[in-house]
């Protein structure tokens with residue numbers, strides 16, 4: 096699987112992440128970490144007048160999988176309703192990452208940013 | 224006597240397989256060691272020919288099983304130079320052994336205001352049980368700090384021991400992250416002079432160096448069979464008078480002599496601490512593993528590693544992006560943890576996996592020592608009897624590949 100994992104597309108997102116930084120002001124503002132591996136993410140998002148995601152930014156530290164997933168997610172989430180985000184799962188993340196098949200040990204790295212988004216939306220009262 | 228590594232490798236069936244089309248280079252024995260055929264055979268033999276429950280049956284098969292099971296206990300005693308087999312308690316692993324002490328001894332002897340001393344380099348197995356005991360009792364948990372070069376700063380110990388509040392000092396004989404070999408005998412002598420007991424975590428040390436409970440000065444010592452090329456069982460050794468005075472840890476069958484409706488009497492040592500049916504074949508398997516390692520010679524293993532470690536560290540130093548954590552080669556056991564500039568340890572492990580190389584990445588169940596060195600995680604290569612310079616070379620080549628894969632390319636900003 097790793098050949099897949101370290102192909103150009105993901106490495107490129109790792110080295111040149113999209114939407115890196117902090118949105119101010121933001122409707123969603125959350126920090127989350129993966130204590131077992133030290134991945135850490137700070138994710139901020141703004142919603143539009145219909146409550147859909149208008150913009151997402153992140154900053155953090157971690158492995159290629161967690162950082163590339165976060166970078167790609169900031170692009171993929173725009174326009175989605177909170178409930179849509181909430182329905183997203185591992186398969187969506189794998190597909191978003193170009194169809195990689197993640198090994199068991201890397202799933203939590205890949206899911207960090209999505210889990211953070213969901214938790215952030217919940218904390219902000221945007222999700223039941 | 225130098226080890227014949229190719230011959231040793233051929234005794235481990237796992238080295239016949241490939242990983243991702245590459246020769247298996249197993250550099251994670253500090254997490255768990257591979258198993259030689261003799262150990263696998265010993266367990267299959269129990270299950271195929273001599274299996275019954277132990278200590279109960281009156282038929283010959285049960286007697287055979289009991290003899291094999293108790294015979295292994297005698298091997299464990301000899302392995303750590305314990306003179307009394309009643310002091311050898313079979314547990315699941317080192318973690319359970321330390322928990323047994325923290326609960327059974329700790330619940331009775333640790334009181335509010337007492338102090339428990341551990342070190343900054345402990346594995347969670349020798350940290351969390353003491354931390355939680357301290358919390359339950361309102362006791363203080365104090366840490367012997369680690370210096371920048373990865374050794375223990377013992378200058379604080381006299382102060383920590385001075386007022387007589389310290390009831391126990393728990394220390395690893397070898398760090399699973401830094402490879403540090405703390406001066407445990409010296410620590411034990413100081414602790415005993417202050418009236419404190421000494422618990423040694425021998426999980427990482429047992430596979431790599433002779434452990435003699437008589438000369439080390441431990442009151443308790445725990446280790447795990449799976450790091451000794453054996454299966455998933457462990458051993459707790461403790462001084463008889465202490466074990467005698469302690470309440471049982473788990474209650475049930477085998478650990479009693481009589482049970483009445485309202486009260487029970489405990490069995491003699493070691494059975495008092497072995498409630499329920501034990502992992503019989505596994506205990507016998509660990510006996511076979513200890514025979515196997517003893518035949519190779521623990522001192523020979525130690526000499527072998529004293530050759531590999533300096534070689535590995537010198538070769539890793541050739542890669543400027545790599546920083547090795549911990550002490551000089553002469554001051555450490557067979558583990559080398561490192562970080563690479565700009566590359567997360569997970570990614571190192573994944574790229575190495577492509578090359579058939581198994582290394583650990585993460586905090587290796589020792590978060591505080593990573594915090595101490597201000598790194599969230601590290602990659603760790605650890606070495607054992609089936610590793611040689613060729614494995615180190617494979618590691619270094621794969622790490623170079625990792626460096627170049629991650630070399631930041633000039634790409635257009637997104």
Ligand SMILES: Cc1ncc(COP(=O)(O)O)c(C=O)c1O
Pocket residue numbers: 253254316317318319346348349395397398399424426427447449588
């Ligand atoms: C120093 C040290 N102590 C304790 C343990 C715990 O061993 P086990 O998981 O077998 O209980 C380990 C294993 O990783 C270790 O390296």
